Amino acid sequence: MSKAQKFSIEATRESDFPRWYKETVVKSEILDYHDINGCYVLRPNGFFIWSMIKQYFTEKIESMGVKEAYFPMLVSKAALEKEKEHLDDFAPEVAWITECGGKPLENPVAIRPTSETIMYPYYSKWIQSYRDLPLKLNQWCNVLRWETTQTMPFVRGREFLWQEGHTAHLTRKEADKEVFEVLDLYADVYRELLAVPVVKGTKSKKETFAGADFTTTVEVFIPSTGKGIQAATSHSLGTNFSNMFNVTVEDPSAPGSFMPVFQNSWGLSTRSIGVAILVHSDNRGVVLPPKVASVQVVIVPCGLSKNTSDEEKQNILAEAERIEKTLKSHGIRAQADLALNVTPGHKFNHWEVRGVPLRIEIGPKDMKNNQACFAWRMDKTKKSVSLVNIAESVKEELESIHETMYQNAKLLQDSCILKGSTMDDLNTALRSGKMCTMVWCGAVECEEKIKKITEERDKNNVVTATGAKSLCIPFTENKPTGACSVCTNEATCIGLFGRSY
C-alpha cells in the first residue's frame, strides 16, 4: 500500500458504501473502532462536533427553563419493570451487571438504555404540588443498548452519547407545546449547525416510543443508500409513566382530588454526527459543515520550488502564519500547515480527508498581488481573494459554504421523496434509491405488510434489503382522501415510507 493510499479513501460511496463509510470516519480521525463490537472511540475531530451541538442545544433549552442534572446509570430490576410496555421494548437490549470484584451480586443491576424508569421515581418524590411544576431536567450521558443486529459507527452503537430531556407539566396543552418546541430545536441543530435538511413528522403507531402517547421525529434522507434515518425524537408520554410511577399532584381545579402529571421525554444522540457525515461526505473523505469543524480553515503555502529563494520562502511561511493569527483573533478556527517535508498536494489530500471546509493557498504570485486563493472542500471551487479584510472574507465564505451544503442536500432530499399512491409507486421509488409518500390508514398491520412486500432476497433467500417502513407522517402533508394504499380502509394520513437505518 502506498503512503497516499494509506491516508486516502479507497472505496467509493457508489461501489462499496459500508467500506467507504468506515474508511471515511476512521481516516478522518473522527472515530476509531473498539475491540468490543458496537463501541467506538470519539477522537478529538469527532468529539468537537458533539461539543458544538451540546453548546448550541444547552443554550436553547436553558432559555426554556430546562436545568441540567445527572442521574445514576444503574437501574434496579424493580424500577426497570415498572412500565410494562416500555420494558418489553427495551428488555432485549438491556445489559446486566451480575458480578463485582469477582463476587456474584445478590441483586443484579441493569445499565440504562434510557432513563425514564431511573428518573421518574424521583419525579414522584420531588413533585408534591402543582407549584413544583413544570419540572424540566436534561442530562448529557452515555447509554448502553446491546444491539445484536449489524452495528455502524454513530448510527447503531451499543454505547452512545446523548442528551435526554424529561419534563413534567400540569396540563396536556403545555406539555404538547413543548414536544413541538423541542422538535423545532432539533430541526434547528440540523439546519443551523449541521447543514442538514430534515422532514418533521409524527411516528406511526408501530414506530411510536414504547410508553408514549405520540412520538414526533426529524427524519433525514441519506444519499447513495436511499435510506431514511431517524435523527432525533420528542415524545409526549401523556400520563402513562406518571400513572405507573405515581407522579401526581392535587388538581388545582378540584381540591382534594389527585391527578397524574403530563410528561415528555426527548433525545438527540451522537447519531447526529453520523447523519451529517453520511449526508455531506464524498469519495475524497469527510465534508464537515463549517460550524462544527474543529479546523474550519487550513492555510497551505504553495508554489514553492527549487528556484524559490530562501527569503521568499520565509516570507510565504510568515504570511501563512500571519493569516492564521488574524483569523484566530476573529474567532475562526484556522490552522497553517507549514511543514516543508510534505508537498502541497499531500497536504490538500490530508485536510480534505478530514473535511476541513475551506483551504487558503498562498504562493509567491499571490503575495505579490496581496491576495490568496480560496478552495472549497465541498466542490473544488477556487477563487482569488484580497488579503485585506481576509477574516471578513473567510467568515462570508464559511457562511456561504454552510448555506450551499444545506441547499444541495435539500435539493437532493426533495428530489428523492416521490409522491405515490400505490404500492407500485413505493416499489418504484425504492428501486431507484428513493422514498415515497402514500395515503395510508395508519394501521400496524398495513405497515407490517409493506415491510414484508418490499423486502428483497437473493436467489438463496437471504435478505439483501430489509423492507420499507413508515419514517414518519410529515407535518407538511395534508389530510388524505380515499382509501389506504395497502388495505381498503379509509386513509387517515399520508405517510413517508422508505428503507431506513
Added chain:
Amino acid sequence: MSKAQKFSIEATRESDFPRWYKETVVKSEILDYHDINGCYVLRPNGFFIWSMIKQYFTEKIESMGVKEAYFPMLVSKAALEKEKEHLDDFAPEVAWITECGGKPLENPVAIRPTSETIMYPYYSKWIQSYRDLPLKLNQWCNVLRWETTQTMPFVRGREFLWQEGHTAHLTRKEADKEVFEVLDLYADVYRELLAVPVVKGTKSKKETFAGADFTTTVEVFIPSTGKGIQAATSHSLGTNFSNMFNVTVEDPSAPGSFMPVFQNSWGLSTRSIGVAILVHSDNRGVVLPPKVASVQVVIVPCGLSKNTSDEEKQNILAEAERIEKTLKSHGIRAQADLALNVTPGHKFNHWEVRGVPLRIEIGPKDMKNNQACFAWRMDKTKKSVSLVNIAESVKEELESIHETMYQNAKLLQDSCILKGSTMDDLNTALRSGKMCTMVWCGAVECEEKIKKITEERDKNNVVTATGAKSLCIPFTENKPTGACSVCTNEATCIGLFGRSY
C-alpha cells in the same frame, strides 16, 4: 415533624456528622440517594457546581493543548489485565456485565473504573512517530467502582463523574513538567472556584497510584471530623504503561532504536463538590462558594405587615424584581423570592439551607432611603447598601465572601496541621481532631505500623476510628534530618499524617 423541621437541618456537625452531611446535601437539593447503594442523583443545584468546574478546567487545559475525546466505557478482560500491578489494585472493585437481553455473554466485559487500559491500546496505534507527540487527551465521563466499604455522597460512590487526562510525551522532563502544571490547576480549581485551601504534595510509596512512578496530590482538611481528603491527583506513569501497551516511537537521537513514551494521567472528580460542602457548610445547611452557586443572590422583600398598603407592597415587590433584573443584566445569578404566602423568616431558612451566598432584604424603610440590606450566608453579617450601583456592590460583596471563606478555611486548616516528631505527637494531634507532620523514612512498613497503632477500637474490639495514613509529603516541607519517627532508619521526607476519607 413540623414544616420547619422538615426543611431545616436537624443534626449538627458536632453531634452527628454523618447525619448532618446527609441532611445537608439532600435538603439543599444538591443530591438525592438512589435505591442502589453508592449511586446518587446530582440535582440541578449540585450539577451546576460541576458545570462551573468543567468550564473553568476545560478552558485551562485547552490552553495547554489538551483536546477532548470520548472512549468507550467497556473494557475487555484482556485489555484490563495487561498492566498487572494496576489490575491488582482495581480488580476488587470492577463490575462485570455478563448478561445482555436475557442471554449470557460469551466474553463478559468490564465497566471502566478508570481508563488507562482502555485508552492506551489506541495510543499505541496512533503514536507512530515522535512527531505524533505530545498526545494530550482528556475526557469527562462516569466511572464505576464497586465499593464495598461505607459509601458517602460525593466522597465515596460507586458511580461518579470525573475528568481523566491522559498524555504521552517524548521526554520524562516534559512529562514531569505537566504533572506539576496540572496539579497547580487542581489547586486553582479549589482556590479560585471552591474557596478551599489545599496542601500540595507527593504520595508515599504505599499511596502511589497503581502503575505510576509517582503520584502528586492536593489534600484538604475537613473540619469537625479532623480527617484529610484526597482532592485530586496527577500521576507520572513513566514508561510503565507504555512498555506494557507498546506505546513506542523511534528515538530521535538514536535512529533505528525504539523507546517507550512517557505518560501521565490526572483526574478530578465530583468528590470536589463534596469537599467544598464539607469544608464550608454549617448547621444551618450548605454554604456555597459564590463562584459555583447556581443562585448567588436572593432578594427577599421584608417588613411587610397588615398595615402595609397595597400600593407600598406592590412597590416593594416591583423593586425586588427590578434588582433581580439589574443584577442579571450584570451577569449575576440573582433570584427574587416574591411569594406572598410565606414569611421572610421561612424564605431566609429556605435559601440558607441551599447555601445562597448573599441575601438582599428590601423593605419600606429601605426603599425610602434608596437602600437595601445585605446579609451574608456564611456568618450572618448584615449591612445597609445604597441601591445606586447595586450590581457593583453585589460583585464586590461576592468577591469578599469568596475571599473570606477561603481565608477562614485556610486559618482553620493551618491551625489543624501540627508539627510533630514522634508517634506521641501524632496521637495527640489525632485525639484533638487534627493532622500532623512527622519526619519519616517513607517505607510501606512504617506506614502500615502507623495505621495499626492509631486505629481505635471500643471495648467490644470494634474499630471506631480507622488508623491514620500519610496524606502526602508536602512540597513545602524541607528535607528532614535525623531518624524516622517510626523505625530507626534515616528519615528521607517529612510526611503529613492524619485520618482520612
